[in-house]
Amino acid sequence: MTERPETAEPAGVSRRGLLGLAGAGIAALGAGAAGGFAAARATEPPDVSVAVRDVYEFTGEHQAGITTPVQDRVHFAAFDIVTDSRDDLVELLRAWTDAARRMTRGEPAGELGTTSGPYDAPPDDTGEAEDLHASGLTITFGFGPSLFTDSAGTDRFGIAHRRPDLLVDLPHFPADALEDARSGGDIAVQACADDPQVAVHAIRNLARIGFGTATVRWSQLGYGRTSSTSTQQVTPRNLFGFKDGTSNIKSEETQAVDDHVWVQAEDAKSTSGQDSAWLTGGSYLVARRIRMMIETWDRSSLREQETIVGRTKQSGAPLSGGEESTEPDFARAGRGGVPLIDPASHVALAHPSAHGGARMLRRGYNYTDGSDGLGRLDAGLFFIAYVRNPATQYVPVQNTLARDDLMSEYLRHTGSGIWAVPAGVPAGATTGGPDGAFVGQSLFEE
C-alpha cells in the first residue's frame, strides 16, 4: 500500500482521504479541482486527474446514476426488508445513505475504514476497494411495491397510503419466463462504476450494514454498458453484436429528461386517494433480466440478423439508409414496395413513433452468468430503464415487443422488477448520525 503524507489527511478518516476530499469539493466533472488536487498530492503517482474526474457527488436534486454518463459496470441488488419496524427501516436508510455517500467519494463505507478500527473488531469497510479510485461509482436506491404492502397485504411500515398508483408489479408479458429468485424486491440498489470491484464492494458493504434488517433477495452483475446516456458516449454493442439504444434519451436533452424521466409535481394525483407527492423529482426504475439465446442467434444469417434488428450490424444505420444517428424512415420501400425496415423489426416496434412518442432512459448492461447445464451461455441483457410513467412508457412497449418483435424468438425474460426511485438527498445536507438526511426521507415525513 502507498504511504500517505500524514499531515495531509485527518487521522482515521479515509482510506483514500485526499481523493475523498477532492471529490467532495466538486459536483461531478470538476476539471478545475484537478489542479489543486494534483498539487496537494505532489508525491503521489501522476494518475490523479483520473481519480478526480471519476467522482460523482451522491447528493443533488436527483439521485446520481440515472442521467449520469453510464459507467462500464453494474452490481444491482434487490433487498427484502426483514423487519416490521418502521424505525429500523429508517435507521437502515440513514446508514445506507451515509455509507453510499462515502463510497461514491472513494472513501470507506464506515468512519473507521479498513484498517483503522479496534484491533479486536472487524473493520467497518471490507477493504477490497482500498487502493482503487472512486471509479465513477453511483449508488441509486428505489422502493418496490412490496415495501408499501407486502405479499400478505400488510402495511408493515405505515406507508401503504403513499404508494403511487403507478407503482404496481408489472403485468405478465407474453413468453415471460420469470424466476421468483430473480424478480421483485422491497428495495433496489443500483451500484454503477467503471471498476467492477468498486461496484461489488459497494453492494457488499451495504448488504453488510443491512444484515438483520435487510437481506439480499437477488443480485446481478453487468458489464459492457449497452446504452449511452450522454452525447459524449459512443453507442455500445449488445451481445447480439449490434449497437443498442441509439435513440436513447441523453442527459443533454434537458426537456426530454423532464418530460420522460423525472416525476413531476403534477404526477402526484391519484384515483384512489394515494399521496405520492414524495416522489416528485424521482423516477421509476424498471429492470429486466433478458437472456439471449446466443447460440441460435449466432447461427442466423446476417440477412436475418439485420432484418430482425432493422439496422445494419456494422454502422448501426437504419436499413432505410443514412448513418447511425439518422432517423429510421419506416415508409421507405425497396423492391416490390416492401418497406426496407421490416414492420416487425426491433427498431420499428421499439421506436417512440410506434408508441405515441413514449421514450425511456435506458442504462442496461450485458451480463454473462457462466453457462447453463446444457453448455449454452447464460448471457444476455440486464435491461434497466428509468421512466416517468411505466404504464405509458414501458408496459405497452414491452407488450408489443414480446408479442410481435422478430427478436423475441431469441430472447427470454427471466427476471423483473419495478421500483420508485425518490429524488436525491439535497446537496449540502448532513448525512450520518441519528438526524442525518437519508434517501427517500420525504416518504417517511408527512
Next chain:
Amino acid sequence: MTRSHGPAQPARHLAAALGALALLAPLAACTSNESAPAAEGTSARLTVDSSADACTLSAAEAPSGNVVFSVTNTGEDVTEFYLLAEDGLRIVSEVENIGPGLTRDLVLVAKPGSYITACKPGMVGDGIRSDFTVTDSGTDVTPTGELAEQIEAATTNYVAYVKDQTEQLLTGTEAFVAAYTSGDDEGARALYASTRVHWERIEPVAESFGDLDPRMDLRQADLEEGQEWTGWHLLEKDLWQPAPEENGGAPYVPLTAGERTQYADQLLADTQELDDRVHTSEFAEQIDAASIGNGAKGLLDEVATGKVTGEEEIWSHTDLWDFQANIDGAKVAYDGLRDVVLAQDAALAEDLDAQFVTIQALLDAQRAGDGFRLYTELTDSEVRELADAVNALGEPLSRLTAAVVL
C-alpha cells in the same frame, strides 16, 4: 478478442466480412484484396459506388472464383446492383434494397466470361451499365445451370413432403379429436405425440403462417395477459392434468365437455386450414432453396430452445418425439439439397452427414416401444449429450442456406 472503440474497428469489419465469406466456400486463406486480380484460394474484392448518376467499380475485371462486390449507395434513393450475363438480360446475381449511405456485399462464385454490371438507383429503368470481365483463374467453378436444376427438383420434392405431412396431420388430428371429445382420454393420450410428429416435421412452414401457429401450438408460458389459449398444448394439459404445485399452486380445473368440443373443433378446423394453404400454388411459389435451408436451420433452433430443455411438452413430457420429428424435417430438407451442397462445399456436406448420424444414434438409444422415453426419465448427462449433438449439427446446418443460394 478485445473490444475496441474507434479507429481499430474497420479492420475488424473487414475481417468479419472475409470470415463470412469463408463459410461460403472452402478457402485456404482470406486476405484483403481491394483490386483484382487475386491468386487462387482468395477472393477478389471490388467496391461499387452507386450514386444518383454513376456506377463506379474499382476494377472492370476479376478472376474467376469467389468475387465480392461491396456496394455502397452514395445517392439519395434506394439502389440495387446486378451482375448480368453477356446478353444483358439474364441475372447472374443481384443485391437489392440498399438504403442511401449503406453498404452491402454481393458474394458469388463467378465463372470466366463477359458480363454486364448495373446499378439501379431508384430501382427503375435499365440501370447504369458497364461491361465486366471475369478472367480464368483456373479455379474450378461448377456450372450453375446443373445446380439450378437440382435445386428446382429439391424444391418440388420439398413441397410434396410438406403436403404429405399436413395430410397425415389432418388424418391424425381427426382421430385424436374424436377420442378426446368422446372422453377417451387414454386413446387421446396415445395419439397425441404420434400425431404432433407431422406438425413438428414442418414446423417452420406452419410458423410462416403467422396466424395459425399461435392458435395451434402456443405454450401456456407464451400467452399474453388476457389472450385466449387454444390449440395442442391446451388439450395436452387437459390430458395430463397437473397437480396444484405444478400449476402455480392452484388446482387444475379440467375443461368441460362443451369446452373440449369447442377447442378440439377449432384445432381440427385450423389443421384443415393449414392443409388447404400448403396445397395452394401460392405456397409452392414461396418455397425456394433459401426457405428450405432456413427451415432446416429453424428446426434445429426449435430443438435447441424447446425440446432439449423439455419446455415444449411440459405436461406430457413427450419432447423426444418432437425432437425426432424436427430432426426428420431438417434431414429431409438437407437430403433434397445435398447434391448442391456437395458441389458447392463438400466439406460442409461431409460434416452434416456425420452429425445427422451422430444425433440419430443418440435418439435411437432413447427409443421405447413405438416411441421414446419421456423427457423426465432422461438423466442430466443424457440431456447434455443430446444438447451437445444439437449444437454440433446446428452449427454446420446454419451454413446450408448460403451454400445453396446460387
